Amino acid sequence: MNNVAQETNINEILESLSACTVWYPDYQEAMRLITKCIDTTHNRKDPSSAMLIGTTGVGKTRLCHMIEKQLGLANNVEDDQCVKEKRPCVYIELPESATIRSLSMVMARTLNEHPNDMQSVTSLEVIIIERLITMEVKLVIFDDFHHIAEKGRSKTKNSLCNWLIKLMNNSGIPFLISGSPGAESTINTIQELSDRFPYRARLKTLPLAEEQTKPVLLGVLAGLQREIVRLGSLKSYPHLTDPNHYKAIYLATQGNFRRLSNLLHDSFRLALIRGDFILTISDFANAADDLAFCCSPNYFRMNSQQLNKELKAKANQLLKAKK
Incomplete structure (x- = not known):
């Protein structure tokens, strides 16, 4: 596939992802x-x-x-x-x-x-x-x-x-x-x-799974992941509903749907350009480096302990804001 055709195909795939809506x-x-x-x-x-x-x-x-x-x-x-x-x-x-x-x-x-x-x-x-x-x-x-x-x-x-x-x-x-x-x-x-x-x-921001009996964010991520796998014919990919991954996504986007769309678009695009039918958590980390709302700190380069510490700090911050 020549470069023009490849770019056209990538753009069409990304447009299809953009049109996808999970009915939460x-x-x-x-x-x-x-x-x-x-x-x-x-x-x-x-x-x-x-x-x-x-x-x-x-x-x-x-x-x-x-x-x-x-x-x-x-x-x-x-x-x-x-x-x-x-x-x-x-x-x-x-x-x-x-x-x-x-x-x-x-x-x-x-x-x-x-x-x-x-x-x-x-x-x-x-x-x-x-x-x-x-x-x-x-x-x-x-x-x-x-x-x-x-x-x-x-x-x-x-x-x-x-x-x-x-x-x-x-x-x-x-x-x-x-x-x-x-x-x-x-x-x-x-x-x-x-x-x-x-x-x-x-309409509200998507809450972290632990904050609800029915984890809305997990459902949205699962639905969007299915669409990404289908559109990209992916052979390997991180499960976005795994604890570390969805915690990183929540911290990076604060449950904002527009931010989530930007993050998924840029991460998926990196995988499509590479052309190996593999999406990695490194794609998310690299995409986050360029997104002002989640570039510092980069939650996709944190381990489980660091993520939990950040979540606790975020919860305390929200609690203070409500008082």
Whole structure:
């Protein structure tokens, strides 16, 4: 295999790994609640929206994209009178500099309108509501909602809340707001809006096995390892659920799903480039050397005693933080 073909093959394998999701309990519960919000809205003819709450890196954006994909892509439907576009899901990722006006412009463009800078927020509201209804949208997703919710004065936040109430009340369509706990605090400032979000799913970092009756981290690692072995046709590999290995992974990533994905991607890539169908713990150590969140100390070069000492120190640190 020439170098170009090999690189292409490696990239395809890594993309497949990136697309792999292990449906651990938090994910399953979040999907259940979000599906329920859509079904309840349909049955009651009244928007019952949902929130996806969690700190950075716990998998909120990944789940939002999976929901968007599950609801289906936009498609053109022809009837006796015309051809119209149906869009089951509208996904919008909010930039850090988002305002109500800029968000209205983005929504209008996403819904295939062409707003101009002279249009008022009120006129944009009318356009957005009309398009949401005619496109038969089932769910609107605002990802990274904290970018707009956590900024500005109370008056600005109240304006944002009232804007959301208008969109939901006049369109009859549920929203999914994904963001940090601060986003939930903003929604709760107005009772009418808070009541529109009865379904609230919370994603947390993956805890160490010893901290739970059902070891979630072990289940996630086992699922991801099976995919790595399959994709790489591996003949030899470290069992990530072995005590020393999963402890090193937990310490390196702190149970953060985004960090775990980065670590597995870089470790697996080293094995694929080598081309011997073997993944080693040294691949993890070498990958960790380049990752800022786990490069010092490098837990993959520690023995069992050292790892247990680090875990004890981490547990004491968490205990102090709770006091």
